[in-house]
Amino acid sequence: MPGHQKPPTGFAFIEDYVDEDGNVIVPGIATRLGISPSTYRKWRMAGKGPLTVKPGKKVMASEKAIAAYFDRLEREAGEPIHEMRPPEVKTLTPAA
Known part of the structure; x- marks a missing residue:
């Protein structure tokens, strides 16, 4: 509430x-x-x-702090993910 x-x-x-009239004056962290x-409480x-x-x-x-968080998300979205495994080289084995 x-x-x-x-x-x-x-x-x-x-x-x-x-405010008293029910108008949102300052949006909260969760809304943003x-x-x-x-x-947000769980986060x-x-x-x-x-x-x-x-x-x-x-x-x-x-x-x-809120602006810095969004800046960090934007920066991380543009960075490559290094946790992924590189593609494996496929080799053909001759049939016997």
Whole structure:
């Protein structure tokens, strides 16, 4: 459920910040990643996603950390995958 406490300037909570009229003012980390808040909480426990801090009861990430996470994803998407095995050389064996 979206919260009514406004995040500090330059930060975002996991959930969207919604004002009293029900308008989304600051999209949350999960919304920016295109996932649900519960999925982001699982990612966070697994060490995925942008760097977060928890100075009080609310988990938040800075705008810079969120941008850096997207930059890293974009950079990694363009890098070759070195974990793959190279193709094996096929040799023909003469029939007996």
